[in-house]
Amino acid sequence: MSKKTVLMKGNEALAEAALIAGCRHYFAYPITPQNEIPAYMAKRMPELGGVFLQAESELAAINMVMGAAAGGARTMTSSSSPGMALKQEGISYISGAELPCVLVNVMRGGPGLGGIAGAQGDYFQATRGGGNGDYRNIVLAPGNAQELADFTVDAFDLADEYRIPVMILADGFLGQMSEAVVLPEPTGKTFEKDWALTGAKDRNKRLVASLRLAEGSLEAHNLHLQKKYDSITQALRRFETYKTDDADYVLVAYGTSARISRQAVDRLREAGVKAGLFRPTSLWPFPDKELHELARKAKRILTVEMSLGQMVEDVRLAVEGRCPVEFHGRAGGALPALDDVIETVMRFEREEVTHVHAS
Amino acid sequence: MKRGIPRIDAERCKGCGLCISVCPKTILSRSEDVNSQGAYYAFCHDENSCIGCNACALMCPDAAIEVHAPEEVA
Amino acid sequence: MYMRPESLENVRTHYCAGCGHGIIHKLLAECLDELEIRQNTILVAPVGCAVLAYKYINVDGLEAAHGRAPAVATGLKRARPENIVISYQGDGDLLAIGAGETLHTANRGENLTVIFVNNAIYGMTGGQMAPTTLEGQKTLTSPYGRNAAEVGFPIRACEMLDTLEAPAYIERTSVHNPGAVRKTKKAIRKALEYQISGAGYSFVEVLSMCPTNWGVDPVTGASWVKDAMIPWFPLKKFRDRPAENAEKEAS
Numbered sequence: 303m304s305k306k307t308v309l310m311k312g313n314e315a316l317a318e319a320a321l322i323a324g325c326r327h328y329f330a331y332p333i334t335p336q337n338e339i340p341a342y343m344a345k346r347m348p349e350l351g352g353v354f355l356q357a358e359s360e361l362a363a364i365n366m367v368m369g370a371a372a373g374g375a376r377t378m379t380s381s382s383s384p385g386m387a388l389k390q391e392g393i394s395y396i397s398g399a400e401l402p403c404v405l406v407n408v409m410r411g412g413p414g415l416g417g418i419a420g421a422q423g424d425y426f427q428a429t430r431g432g433g434n435g436d437y438r439n440i441v442l443a444p445g446n447a448q449e450l451a452d453f454t455v456d457a458f459d460l461a462d463e464y465r466i467p468v469m470i471l472a473d474g475f476l477g478q479m480s481e482a483v484v485l486p487e488p489t490g491k492t493f494e495k496d497w498a499l500t501g502a503k504d505r506n507k508r509l510v511a512s513l514r515l516a517e518g519s520l521e522a523h524n525l526h527l528q529k530k531y532d533s534i535t536q537a538l539r540r541f542e543t544y545k546t547d548d549a550d551y552v553l554v555a556y557g558t559s560a561r562i563s564r565q566a567v568d569r570l571r572e573a574g575v576k577a578g579l580f581r582p583t584s585l586w587p588f589p590d591k592e593l594h595e596l597a598r599k600a601k602r603i604l605t606v607e608m609s610l611g612q613m614v615e616d617v618r619l620a621v622e623g624r625c626p627v628e629f630h631g632r633a634g635g636a637l638p639a640l641d642d643v644i645e646t647v648m649r650f651e652r653e654e655v656t657h658v659h660a661s
Numbered sequence: 662m663k664r665g666i667p668r669i670d671a672e673r674c675k676g677c678g679l680c681i682s683v684c685p686k687t688i689l690s691r692s693e694d695v696n697s698q699g700a701y702y703a704f705c706h707d708e709n710s711c712i713g714c715n716a717c718a719l720m721c722p723d724a725a726i727e728v729h730a731p732e733e734v735a
Numbered sequence: 736m737y738m739r740p741e742s743l744e745n746v747r748t749h750y751c752a753g754c755g756h757g758i759i760h761k762l763l764a765e766c767l768d769e770l771e772i773r774q775n776t777i778l779v780a781p782v783g784c785a786v787l788a789y790k791y792i793n794v795d796g797l798e799a800a801h802g803r804a805p806a807v808a809t810g811l812k813r814a815r816p817e818n819i820v821i822s823y824q825g826d827g828d829l830l831a832i833g834a835g836e837t838l839h840t841a842n843r844g845e846n847l848t849v850i851f852v853n854n855a856i857y858g859m860t861g862g863q864m865a866p867t868t869l870e871g872q873k874t875l876t877s878p879y880g881r882n883a884a885e886v887g888f889p890i891r892a893c894e895m896l897d898t899l900e901a902p903a904y905i906e907r908t909s910v911h912n913p914g915a916v917r918k919t920k921k922a923i924r925k926a927l928e929y930q931i932s933g934a935g936y937s938f939v940e941v942l943s944m945c946p947t948n949w950g951v952d953p954v955t956g957a958s959w960v961k962d963a964m965i966p967w968f969p970l971k972k973f974r975d976r977p978a979e980n981a982e983k984e985a986s
Contacts, residue, residue: 358835
């Protein structure tokens with residue numbers, strides 16, 4: 303099959319990729335800036351014999367996902383920040399019951415109703431989990447429309463492989479931007495779901511639940527989950543580096559912030575400053591070891607976010623004091639300005655020079 | 662006349678007494694002693710008078726009562 | 736003449752003596768046996784006293800978050816239309832924290848069955864006021880009796896759902912005496928038959944006893960259903976679309 307390049311909005315590329323991955327059950331509630339996804343699904347699902355259902359609430363949508371996942375379906379919901387906040391209860395239950403599903407958060411500014419422009423203020427919510435209990439979700443961070451599509455196809459496989467919710471953490475700018483996309487191919491991977499509820503015909507009954515009352519059983523379940531999370535942490539730390547080999551200054555950013563940071567790296571290099579970009583593409587698990595290695599050689603790290611400092615905590619945990627970790631962020635739907643990022647690194651360079659001269 | 666023989670599982674019975682209250686022939690009563698769960702279980706003190714109406718079995722929340730036809734038992 | 740249904744697990748339940756859940760579980764199991772759908776049924780359990788319902792009935796079980804059973808059941812049924820999906824819920828679950836899901840699942844006419852156990856109180860948490868607690872009824876959180884001026888009147892689920900166009904079947908029954916138990920079984924059976932035939936959303940509300948949290952003995956509890964609950968929650972078949980349609984066709 304010849305690969306065709308199409309011009310698509312990020313949100314639509316993601317939606318089409320979900321269909322390519324075999325998602326035939328999609329439940330969602332309208333919220334900006336991800337409305338292209340439900341609109342796309344509403345049109346395409348009937349053509350494919352799938353189910354698009356506009357739920358009465360975010361709570362209902364995530365719980366419909368839980369029901370469909372329990373039945374063995376590849377299922378997805380999408381929302382944006384305040385809507386994701388509402389889904390947290392369901393995400394906790396789904397995590398406790400170890401059901402696979404794909405969650406999409408096209409982030410906007412907060413807190414509260416906030417605004418509708420893209421932001422990255424839900425890093426904590428996504429990577430720490432906004433629901434109750436000890437659980438983790440895989441969180442993938444695409445940086446363009448192509449990755450919105452590719453990561454989504456991958457997300458369905460990861461969800462099935464590990465029986466875990468996989469979140470695509472995008473932002474309003476990525477979702478709304480039109481870019482050239484080569485639509486991915488289906489991976490063809492299949493997963494046996496010997497836990498799915500299909501009716502107890504010629505077998506013992508199955509139960510999908512998160513309640514564990516027998517003494518010790520809940521701790522045992524938590525330990526089991528932790529073991530799974532540990533193995534994911536080993537296998538899935540994902541990132542991309544750009545000109546980091548000899549970098550004195552390593553910018554760390556994901557999503558839209560990373561696009562700006564990459565430009566900053568190019569401009570800094572033109573000015574003779576050795577800058578590089580470390581872009582995590584999985585936020586949980588966070589690529590901490592790899593960043594730690596870079597920090598051993600770097601003079602400083604600059605974390606750039608569309609928030610007032612969330613991922614920077616993971617960066618500091620990864621760097622473990624190997625070099626100073628600085629932060630530059632804008633919040634509430636504002637974008638980090640390219641010149642500000644460049645100037646911040648230029649200031650580091652001036653300070654380092656002063657520091658060397660003084661010592 | 663229709664007949665039946667109530668079979669009450671004393672161990673399953675929680676002693677709620679709903680069966681006793683609905684028996685039209687008032688042939689069910691509560692035990693003097695308790696089962697392993699500490700419940701004063703129901704029992705039939707006059708099987709011959711049972712008319713096999715199933716009222717006791719229908720009301721039992723613990724499915725502790727079956728009503729058998731005499732020929733099933735015999 | 737009366738045998739334990741096979742679909743009912745041979746275990747002791749955690750329910751208190753005289754609790755209506757046991758009766759309703761038994762009736763559901765009888766219907767699964769009679770309609771021969773046990774192997775095809777998936778039971779969605781609520782949060783509340785019936786949270787462990789899947790332990791007592793020999794079918795696949797799915798546990799939902801509090802109030803979300805109809806949404807979970809919707810997702811499940813949409814993914815597996817060939818299965819029989821039953822959402823079993825209590826009054827707090829169905830009418831308080833999950834009122835939105837209840838309303839919209841009914842409004843969509845999802846082809847599933849909701850069994851609503853109304854005992855006018857929160858049982859699992861020890862006896863708090865429910866959306867169906869009667870006026871003047873004392874609970875842990877209405878210690879002076881439910882004051883309608885302050886917290887509103889008990890909600891009538893069947894009447895509310897009966898305003899919607901989509902539901903196929905809506906009936907309120909009770910389990911306070913053997914005759915009522917028989918009628919409840921008929922209603923549950925009919926609701927399941929309609930799901931099997933694809934008629935759409937079926938809803939059976941069952942008035943039930945919670946003697947422990949009402950602070951009465953089980954026999955008094957059964958009388959209280961009759962004397963206090965039924966006057967506010969009349970036993971009635973509110974909707975039977977398939978039968979109504981068949982009648983229309985015949986005439």
